């Protein structure tokens with residue numbers, strides 16, 4: 519069987535990690551704009567929940583040179599050259615995000631910022647020129663700081679209106695140009711990094727928890743309303759949701775570990791999809807809120823909106839897996855995509871950042887999601903960050919090819935298992951600033967960007983060995999895996 523004939527092969531990036539141009543054409547300041555570069559030493563104690571009022575204050579006053587996402591890889595100005603390279607690899611799809619801070623910089627403008635829209639018009643037209651499907655993520659980890667300062671984060675229902683206005687503006691503008699959309703990137707990461715998802719700074723206690731879960735509820739409603747509005751504008755739009763899928767296994771066959779793992783999978787991964795794909799809060803989600811004494815401010819009409827605005831496909835990123843034990847005390851831990859977990863002794867290889875490399879976990883994840891929802895699955899991110907240096911104009915990234923090959927073999931097996939998988943977008947096809955630690959030296963690309971953590975370098979682009987491997991893979995639709 520293998521991959522569908524119309525399989526969407528491509529790559530994914532996010533505005534806040536690639537565009538740079540942080541204050542150009544009217545853009546307002548976002549949370550990623552105020553996250554400093556985290557050095558390997560600092561990484562050991564760094565928490566994703568670290569943003570405080572002080573971080574914001576420092577960010578506003580501090581020198582631009584402290585904040586790598588402000589310059590990204592200058593994609594705002596290099597998109598033509600970069601998309602040309604994606605086309606050379608044969609991309610069928612290119613996933614990128616649009617920045618709310620560019621389109622409605624103060625959130626409450628009546629009309630969108632035309633200059634910013636013209637930029638995105640150009641990016642989309644450039645994709646279409648090469649017959650690449652643009653896949654737009656409407657919100658990818660870059661909430662304007664004003665969401666916090668004006669409204670105290672997404673717990674304020676006003677954000678539903680702001681988002682629907684913004685999404686609808688994009689749906690109308692790109693009605694005939696963009697078919698594939700994702701409303702929120704990795705919506706489940708509100709549990710780990712609320713500043714980049716629901717625009718809330720660090721906090722604790724009941725009031726904070728009530729707000730955090732109300733915030734994600736408001737995102738469920740905003741997504742559902744947007745899907746509903748989108749279909750009125752173009753019934754052929756294909757709209758998805760997305761989680762960071764952290765596949766988790768029981769630590770042992772002890773029934774208590776199996777049960778703990780079952781519950782972990784629910785609240786780490788599945789709860790968010792259940793609401794957006796099935797259209798209602800499942801029993802265990804309602805129970806979790808009740809048991810933890812969390813009051814989510816819902817309105818009477820929300821259930822109906824969530825039921826009506828379900829998505830067309832299930833999107834997930836997949837980087838790694840963890841194990842879960844009933845009693846985690848004293849057990850070895852592993853690093854990870856925003857969230858680590860317990861170390862799996864059966865997994866021998868980890869990335870330079872300690873993320874466990876587990877290709878079979880991808881097959882398991884896809885089967886689990888397809889089994890549960892029976893809707894098309896889109897792997898929206900998968901990739902490996904590594905420390906690399908340019909050697910005679912290229913990088914011999916055999917480990918990246920190995921990572922890619924092993925994961926795609928498992929994805930193909932998932933297709934052979936009967937799962938309907940519509941696409942795969944590698945994270946990130948070109949080196950960019952890392953989300954978690956604002957490092958440029960954590961490189962994911964098939965294309966090397968000559969720039970260091972401080973923004974020094976020529977910014978020239980160089981294809982790595984993996985560039986040619988992926989090109990061949992796309993040309994043969996993965997048949998030779």
Ligand code: BG6
Nearest residue numbers: 532703704762903952953954955
């Ligand atoms: C995902 C995000 O969580 O992981 C991306 O959607 C991010 O934005 C990717 O870049 C990898 O994480 P990091 O921290 O290595 O950039």
